[in-house]
Amino acid sequence: MSRRLRKELEAAKEIKQDQEEEEDIYQVRKERIFAPVVWQILTNGIKIQDLKEDKFQLALAMLEEHYLPSEDLGRNVDLMLDETSVQYSVKRLQYYIKEGSSLIAVTEDGEVVGLLILRTAKKNEFARVFSRAQITEGESLKKCLQVKNYINRKVDVYEHFNVDAFLRFYAVCIAPTYRKKALGFTMMKCGVDVARSLKMPVILGIFTNFKLQKLAKRLGMEVIKEVNYVDWRDEQHELIFSDPGPGNYTIALMACYTPPAPIKPRKIPERIIEMELEEAKKKKTRMDKRAELVKAGLYTRNNLLK
Structure with missing residues (x-):
């Protein structure tokens, strides 16, 4: 088989595969x-x-x-x-x-x-x-x-x-x-x-x-x-x-x-949940440090944690 004929057969095969894929996609969509x-x-x-x-x-x-x-x-x-x-x-x-x-x-x-x-x-x-x-x-x-x-x-x-x-x-x-x-x-x-x-x-x-x-x-x-x-x-x-x-x-x-559709709870994005959890952890850390300062008698305006 010549190189030219082989290339033509391969090209025809690729075209057929493309057509079959398009038909499959069309059938799925249908x-x-x-x-x-x-x-x-x-x-x-x-x-x-x-x-x-x-x-x-x-x-x-x-x-x-x-x-x-x-x-x-x-x-x-x-x-x-x-x-x-x-x-x-x-x-x-x-x-x-x-x-x-x-x-x-x-x-x-x-x-x-x-x-x-x-x-x-x-x-x-x-x-x-x-x-x-x-x-x-x-x-x-x-x-x-x-x-x-x-x-x-x-x-x-x-x-x-x-x-x-x-x-x-x-x-x-x-x-x-x-x-x-x-x-x-x-x-x-x-x-x-x-x-x-x-x-x-x-x-x-x-x-x-x-x-x-x-x-x-x-x-x-x-x-x-x-x-x-x-x-x-x-x-x-x-x-x-x-x-x-x-x-x-x-x-x-x-x-x-006809009764109205039940109100579905709004789904909070995971990114917002992670931010709120991080903020809660920081707040807890600040409160724990403040409690330690109060216990040691060192809680003053100068060392107030922001």
Whole structure:
């Protein structure tokens, strides 16, 4: 091989390496830009992060497996036995998570173990979004939505809080093995952080059991409107939700102004800390010398240490 050909091959190799490096840098930057925001990492390695499109199907599968069968209203009307209601429930949930505000909890192995569906509601878009989202089929689903729509219509949230937008906590779903590990409350706290980041002045949710209502109160939310389970009946005066569960008495619309972010203590630069420590040492040295002079009876204005 001639020297000239060898140089050309080496130059071509260097160009190829440079192109590969540039492509790698571009890919890293692209992944960084489109990566989900991680709101919190728990001690067990679980990440609470934005729900992105690549996790939509996992999220829907989790909702169908854990949320629809156990949600208080759906469980009472045997929603899972009504195939049409299940189908349209999934469609509604899919419509809501596509908005892009929701959160998921993911283990280090990539398993989705928690989901918080969040929806923004702006006054100038409310009528259009509400009417489109309310297209439903299935008798069981209609029974669930009837009571929620009743509560929603009883309160004009925009007027009540004098705002033009709010963030709705639509659904909280936690995998059974993680339900006693405070994951639900942690996700709801991250939901408040989302409200701040989106500049939503109010957070709101309809909570169908006492446990979620208690967690909502810990976030500062108060009951705005509620319906007693025993008072919600059909045309024959029969209970629609006859088994809400122990301790569950009401379906509550709860809301509050989005609380301000906690004030973080200002971090003092290490350089300032070192200067203050040095000054404290000098002051202690002066005081020790002064104490020795006083003890020896030599403490006068002439030998006063500056």
